[in-house]
Amino acid sequence: xxxxxxxxxxxxxxxxxxxxxxxxxxxxxxxxxxxxxxxxxxxxxxxxxxxxxxxxxxxxxxxxxxxxxxxxxxxxxxxxxxxxxxxxxxxxxxxxxxxxxxxxxxxxxxxxxxxxxxxxxxxxxx
Numbered sequence: 001x002x003x004x005x006x007x008x009x010x011x012x013x014x015x016x017x018x019x020x021x022x023x024x025x026x027x028x029x030x031x032x033x034x035x036x037x038x039x040x041x042x043x044x045x046x047x048x049x050x051x052x053x054x055x056x057x058x059x060x061x062x063x064x065x066x067x068x069x070x071x072x073x074x075x076x077x078x079x080x081x082x083x084x085x086x087x088x089x090x091x092x093x094x095x096x097x098x099x100x101x102x103x104x105x106x107x108x109x110x111x112x113x114x115x116x117x118x119x120x121x122x123x124x125x126x
Contacts, residue, residue: 001026001115003095008120011085015124019080021095021117027075028052032098034107035069035080037091037122044094044110049103050078058103063089085124092119 007019021033030053038044049058050069057069068081078095096113098106106112 003097003115003117005093005095005117005120007080008093008122010123010125012126013086013124015085016081016083017085017122018082019093019095019120019122020077021080022077023097023115028071028078029097030075030101032100032103032107033069033071033078034096034098034103034113036094036096036110037089038094038119039088039091042091046108046110048080049098049107051101051103052078053101056103058107060108082122085122087124090122090124092121094119 001023003021004024005021033050035048036044036046047060047063048069066084071078095117097115098113
């Protein structure tokens with residue numbers, strides 16, 4: 001089943017936003033959840049991965065220390081907390097469910113994900 005995202009919006013630089021990702025009517029499975037974003041005129045890029053079963057996270061350098069992944073204890077939702085937002089963070093953000101449980105070398109590869117969220121706009125502008 002596809003995933004559903006919520007959150008997002010328009011904020012000023014330095015502000016925070018929290019995105020969520022869930023599977024309607026069901027728990028998230030024990031597969032890794034990846035997060036991607038696509039800025040205008042650019043290719044979609046991987047930014048973070050959460051291994052639900054290991055409770056471990058991975059981030060690319062551009063968001064490390066500002067973005068934080070978490071999940072609720074019931075595996076109903078995964079959250080992407082985005083702090084100290086910058087204009088260059090402006091993009092459509094996607095969550096996706098991978099085919100494996102651990103975020104290993106494969107996690108930045110989009111073909112490794114089966115189910116995607118609908119995407120949600122995040123705009124950082126003064």
